[in-house]
Amino acid sequence: QTYDAALMTRRANYYLSLGFALTPVKYGDKIPAFGKGWNKEENLILDSEKAAKWYSRPHNIGVQLGASGLNSLDVDDLELTRAAFAQHGLNIDDILNEHPHVIQGAGFRMWFRASENDPIESRRYLEVGGDTAYEIRGGNGFQDVAPGSLHPNGYEYRWAKTPPRTRADLPVSPDWLYHLYESLAERPEKASKPTPSRPVREYTGPSVIEAYNARYDVREVLERNGYKRRGNRYLSPNSKTKMAGVEVYVDA
Numbered sequence: 001q002t003y004d005a006a007l008m009t010r011r012a013n014y015y016l017s018l019g020f021a022l023t024p025v026k027y028g029d030k031i032p033a034f035g036k037g038w039n040k041e042e043n044l045i046l047d048s049e050k051a052a053k054w055y056s057r058p059h060n061i062g063v064q065l066g067a068s069g070l071n072s073l074d075v076d077d078l079e080l081t082r083a084a085f086a087q088h089g090l091n092i093d094d095i096l097n098e099h100p101h102v103i104q105g106a107g108f109r110m111w112f113r114a115s116e117n118d119p120i121e122s123r124r125y126l127e128v129g130g131d132t133a134y135e136i137r138g139g140n141g142f143q144d145v146a147p148g149s150l151h152p153n154g155y156e157y158r159w160a161k162t163p164p165r166t167r168a169d170l171p172v173s174p175d176w177l178y179h180l181y182e183s184l185a186e187r188p189e190k191a192s193k194p195t196p197s198r199p200v201r202e203y204t205g206p207s208v209i210e211a212y213n214a215r216y217d218v219r220e221v222l223e224r225n226g227y228k229r230r231g232n233r234y235l236s237p238n239s240k241t242k243m244a245g246v247e248v249y250v251d252a
Contacts, residue, residue, distance in 0.1 A: 001028075001150055011148040012051040016046070016048065019068065022051065024060075025061065027150060028154075029152055030060075060150060062143040062144070062146065065138050065139060065143060066121070066139045069114045071111070071137070071177065074109045074137070076107045076132045077131055080134075081133045083133075096160075100169060100170065102158070105155065112174070113172045115173060120137070120139065120173070120177075120181050121138055123137040123142060124181055136181045219234075230244035231244070234246040234247075
């Protein structure tokens with residue numbers, strides 16, 4: 001897909017008008033361009049001048065959730081989410097129809113205005129049979145790729161129906177969102193080290209290499225692996241020069 005710098009700059013300025021703090025993301029990807037330190041204030045795009053500089057070159061638009069005062073509901077599997085929400089007396093279809101939301105492939109995303117000292121400051125998710133139904137995230141450690149950006153699969157993130165004209169068009173984080181967040185498990189960023197099922201005894205003997213060298217003579221090992229002795233040297237079975245190149249030295 002051909003990149004339109006002027007169009008992407010206008011889109012970035014639109015998100016700035018909503019009070020969003022932006023971060024440049026690799027074009028056609030979800031990874032922030034800065035890598036480590038992407039969410040530091042000095043690396044965020046907070047004005048139109050910086051937006052023009054970044055989006056003159058191909059980049060996706062990332063929205064840093066914490067600095068933007070947003071919480072995010074990411075629906076990966078609509079059918080699983082319907083069933084999960086119904087258990088809490090919620091109807092995800094009604095929620096999507098009522099508020100602006102983003103279409104991302106087969107899934108959806110909604111942004112909510114966060115409260116002051118908002119309790120959502122990490123990533124929590126519901127997994128069913130190995131598939132993620134939905135995810136709730138917020139705080140300074142997370143960003144969402146904004147509509148108008150290019151997804152890694154080649155399609156464009158886009159708004160369903162009418163995008164919000166002002167920040168007030170975005171819903172305030174409802175009580176049910178906080179309730180769901182509290183009911184979900186923390187998403188592990190790294191696999192924890194398994195706890196041994198029985199005590200591990202410390203080995204205090206010689207190293208494996210020392211034990212091997214003590215048991216086997218190097219000449220024996222070479223000959224067992226096809227090396228031919230030529231005086232003080234050994235000829236490799238794979239040698240193309242037919243010159244014995246391995247010499248064994250004995251410690252004095």
